[in-house]
Each structure stands twice: as C-alpha cells, then as structure tokens.
Amino acid sequence: MKRDFWYLIVFAVMIIFAAEWIGFQSITIGAITITLLPLVFAILLTMVLGMSVFRKGIMKKVYSKANIGFASQYLIFIMLPLMARYGADVAPRIKDILQVGWVFIIQDLGNLGTVLIGLPIAVLLGLRREAIGATLGIGREGELAYISEKYTLESKEGRGVLSLYIIGTLFGALFFSVFAPILLDLGFRPEALAMAAGVGSSSMMTGASSTLVARLPEMEETILSYAAASQLLTSFLGTFTMIFLAVPLQKFMYKLLVRGDES
Amino acid sequence: MTKTTGLNHYVKYGLILLLSISLILLTQGIKLLKYGGGAPINSTAIMGLFTLWLFSMIGIFITDIIKKANIPVLRSFPILGWVSITSLVMCLIFDFFVTAIQAVDFLSITTPILTFAGISVADRLVDLRKTSWKVAIVAVFVFIGTYLASALLAQFGLMISGN
Known part of the structure; x- marks a missing residue:
C-alpha cells in the first residue's frame, strides 16, 4: 500500500467531517426552498479543492494520479452498499409497488423527455449533429455505447454525447438534488417525484431522492423504495426505450426541426 | 474490469467495500455527535453494515458469473442492479435483513460516496473546456x-x- 493512499483516506475523513458539520442548509427564494445536504458539500469541497491551483504540498499527494485513479476506478464499488440498502427499502413495499406497477412502467417513458424538450432547445441554439448525441438520453453509459457504435466518439454526435457525459458526471447529482424539491414546492406529489428519480444514473437518483427524504423524513421509506424500484426498471428497460422509442422519435423530430436547413 | 484474476481481486473488492462501510459508520457517528439523537450505532446497525457488505459481494459474484456465462440480455445489466436485486430477494425472504439494513442511516451512506465521486472527477474538470x-x-x-x-x-x- 502506497503512502499517498493514506493521505486520500485521511482527506476523505476530513471532508466527511466538514460536510456533516456544515449539515443541512436551506435557502428560500419566494415559494421555493433549495435544500443543500451534506452530500452536496462533500462533492463541492472535493471538486473545488481538486482544482490545480490548490494542488500544492500535501494536497498534491491527496490528489495524486494514483489516488484519483483509485477513486474513479472503484467509485462503483464504494457505491455498492448504497445499492444494497435500496433493496431493503423496496422489500417491505413490494406489494404497493406492484399494485401501481403500470404507473412505474408509464413514467419510465418520461425518459423520452430528453428528446422532447432537449432537442428543440439544442436546434434553436444552432446545434445540429451534436444535438443527436446530446439529447438521446441523459448521456450515461447506454447512450455512450450506442452513439460510439453508430457514429464513433470522434464524430459530432460523439462529441455531443461525451459532453453530456462529462457535465452529468460533474453536476448531475447536484442538479437533481436542487431540482427535485423545487418540483415538490410546485405541487408535485412526493410519490411521483420519487418514481421520476429513477432516471438511469444512480448518483442522480440518489441526489434527487436524498433531498426529498431530507424534506419529508416521515416518508423516507416510500420515497427510497419508489426511487429504487424505478431505477431498477430503468436499468432493465432503458436500452429498449432508447433503441425502439428515443432513436425513432429523435430522427423524426430532427428532420422536422432542421427542415430547409442546408447544413 | 481489472487485470488481476482469481481470488485476488475478490480480496481487493472486499477491502474496498470494508472501507466503504467503515466510512458510513463514521458518518453516522458524526451525525450522532452533532445532533445527539438520530439513528443509534448499536449491534443492529453494525449487523446492517455487514449485511450491506455481504450483499455487495454476492452482487459482484453474480455479475462475474453472468459475464462468464455470456447471456446476451443480462450481460449489460449493471453490477449496481445485481446488488439491489440480491438485497431485494434476501430481504423478501428474511425480515431480519430489512431491520438490520434500515438501522443504517440512509443519508450517512450518501456522504462518503459523493466525497469519492468529487475526487474521482478532479482531473476531468479541465474537460469542461472542451x-x-x-x-x-x-x-x-x-x-x-x-x-x-x-x-x-x-x-x-x-x-x-x-x-
């Protein structure tokens, strides 16, 4: 075990301490309350401190190539206990969930919202082939694989999906942890928002469902079980929804939107 | 996924998972220290943590088996999904697991993960320029x-x- 690794562990412990000590913070703007959880501070602190300006002395050892490599290669394993926790949340609620099972399936089609809302905006901004990659989905591994197989990642479509992948990785969890409670304030039911949280990325789902839990602690079990069940369903159906629905829909809308466009 | 094969890499995963659950325990401890109340750290919570460890390991095994068996539809199903399903099935059979796992505070699980997520993207911030x-x-x-x-x-x- 390299010594740098222990710097990483000690640093992680310190960040967790700091993030938990800042604790829950909420900012109220009019009727909307933005809730910031310790997890938001944890990711903000580690991202900001990782910027090259701060990488001097001991911080250079914390953010060494090996340590950043460890974090990105094994992040998925560090996440596994969370995924196991979700199983325990779904189990006691399995009957309720199966009872409204069709609602779970229907709302999964909401993933087409990336094309429906994203594509017109992208075309309006003047994006063309990049828009194909950037709006097919939320730019996770599934879309990345599909686009790279069909267009390669060096193509404009490929650049679009890669950009979305990077933005999602950096800001996805943050974005959803702020956005979910805004919809709660706008009058959406927590059950609906919990189901919708299963967008296909575990970190984004966690961002959305965690702030909902923080806002409505008495509904913790319902929120977590609905979000986790929906996420599981998306993992199963996601590829099929993309290939059989999102791709044709995108093709159709793209033709319509860039009509008379010479490029 | 990694170059190492055989038992060796399971030991590695086991240790990483041990790190993960240790940090969860730490976070739950900090919360107790700060707020006083909340989810206590008792034998049930400790058993819950080890249950999370165990189900994660089982999920890793299942993923490896499916990969080797080369089942087309299931091959692309993520390891995260297998862990959730393992846990779901076990929790449906034995109520004990539900009680144990739920003794682990949910939000305490999330803070360590996002800490590592932030570190993992440190070198990708420059990609934003692209x-x-x-x-x-x-x-x-x-x-x-x-x-x-x-x-x-x-x-x-x-x-x-x-x-």
Missing part, C-alpha cells in the same frame, strides 16, 4: 426534460389509479 456553453444549456434542459416528463406521467398515473 464542451461548449451551448451543450451545457442543452444539458440543463435534457435533465429537466427526463425528470419533469417522468414526474408528470407518474402524477397522472397515480391520480387515475386513485392512490
């Missing part, structure tokens, strides 16, 4: 699009089903 501001705006609408559309459909569906 993306245009246009795609960044599109990304916001893509995220809003998927969440809002799902939420509207779910809200509508729940209304119809009278729930």
Whole structure:
C-alpha cells in the first residue's frame, strides 16, 4: 500500500467531517426552498479543492494520479452498499409497488423527455449533429455505447454525447438534488417525484431522492423504495426505450426541426 | 474490469467495500455527535453494515458469473442492479435483513460516496473546456426534460389509479 493512499483516506475523513458539520442548509427564494445536504458539500469541497491551483504540498499527494485513479476506478464499488440498502427499502413495499406497477412502467417513458424538450432547445441554439448525441438520453453509459457504435466518439454526435457525459458526471447529482424539491414546492406529489428519480444514473437518483427524504423524513421509506424500484426498471428497460422509442422519435423530430436547413 | 484474476481481486473488492462501510459508520457517528439523537450505532446497525457488505459481494459474484456465462440480455445489466436485486430477494425472504439494513442511516451512506465521486472527477474538470456553453444549456434542459416528463406521467398515473 502506497503512502499517498493514506493521505486520500485521511482527506476523505476530513471532508466527511466538514460536510456533516456544515449539515443541512436551506435557502428560500419566494415559494421555493433549495435544500443543500451534506452530500452536496462533500462533492463541492472535493471538486473545488481538486482544482490545480490548490494542488500544492500535501494536497498534491491527496490528489495524486494514483489516488484519483483509485477513486474513479472503484467509485462503483464504494457505491455498492448504497445499492444494497435500496433493496431493503423496496422489500417491505413490494406489494404497493406492484399494485401501481403500470404507473412505474408509464413514467419510465418520461425518459423520452430528453428528446422532447432537449432537442428543440439544442436546434434553436444552432446545434445540429451534436444535438443527436446530446439529447438521446441523459448521456450515461447506454447512450455512450450506442452513439460510439453508430457514429464513433470522434464524430459530432460523439462529441455531443461525451459532453453530456462529462457535465452529468460533474453536476448531475447536484442538479437533481436542487431540482427535485423545487418540483415538490410546485405541487408535485412526493410519490411521483420519487418514481421520476429513477432516471438511469444512480448518483442522480440518489441526489434527487436524498433531498426529498431530507424534506419529508416521515416518508423516507416510500420515497427510497419508489426511487429504487424505478431505477431498477430503468436499468432493465432503458436500452429498449432508447433503441425502439428515443432513436425513432429523435430522427423524426430532427428532420422536422432542421427542415430547409442546408447544413 | 481489472487485470488481476482469481481470488485476488475478490480480496481487493472486499477491502474496498470494508472501507466503504467503515466510512458510513463514521458518518453516522458524526451525525450522532452533532445532533445527539438520530439513528443509534448499536449491534443492529453494525449487523446492517455487514449485511450491506455481504450483499455487495454476492452482487459482484453474480455479475462475474453472468459475464462468464455470456447471456446476451443480462450481460449489460449493471453490477449496481445485481446488488439491489440480491438485497431485494434476501430481504423478501428474511425480515431480519430489512431491520438490520434500515438501522443504517440512509443519508450517512450518501456522504462518503459523493466525497469519492468529487475526487474521482478532479482531473476531468479541465474537460469542461472542451464542451461548449451551448451543450451545457442543452444539458440543463435534457435533465429537466427526463425528470419533469417522468414526474408528470407518474402524477397522472397515480391520480387515475386513485392512490
């Protein structure tokens, strides 16, 4: 075990301490309350401190190539206990969930919202082939694989999906942890928002469902079980929804939107 | 996934998972220290943590087996999904696991993960320069699009089903 690794562990412990000590913070703007959880501070602190300006002395050892490599290669394993926790949340609620099972399936089609809302905006901004990659989905591994197989990642479509992948990785969890409670304030039911949280990325789902839990602690079990069940369903159906629905829909809308466009 | 093969890499995964559950325990401890109340650290919570460890390991084994068996539809199913399913099945059979796992505070699980997520992207911040501001705006609408559309459909569906 390299010594740098222990710097990483000690640093992680310190960040967790700091993030938990800042604790829950909420900012109220009019009727909307933005809730910031310790997890938001944890990711903000580690991202900001990782910027090259701060990488001097001991911080250079914390953010060494090996340590950043460890974090990105094994992040998925560090996440596994969370995924196991979700199983325990779904189990006691399995009957309720199966009872409204069709609602779970229907709302999964909401993933087409990336094309429906994203594509017109992208075309309006003047994006063309990049828009194909950037709006097919939320730019996770599934879309990345599909686009790279069909267009390669060096193509404009490929650049679009890669950009979305990077933005999602950096800001996805943050974005959803702020956005979910805004919809709660706008009058959406927590059950609906919990189901919708299963967008296909575990970190984004966690961002959305965690702030909902923080806002409505008495509904913790319902929120977590609905979000986790929906996420599981998306993992199963996601590829099929993309290939059989999102791709044709995108093709159709793209033709319509860039009509008379010479490029 | 890694170059190492055989038992060796399971030891590695086991240790990483041990790190993960240790940090969860630490976070739950900090919360106790700060707020006094909340989820206590008792034998049930400790057993819950080890249950999380165990189910994660089982999920890793299943993923490896499926990969080796080369089942087309299931091959692309993520390891995260297998762990959830393992846990779901075990929790449906034995109520004990539900009690144990739920003794682990949920939000205490999330803080350590996002700490490592932040560190893991440290070198990718520079990649942001390669993306245009246009795609960044599109990304916001893509995220809003998927969440809002799902939420509207779910809200509508729940209304119809009278729930």
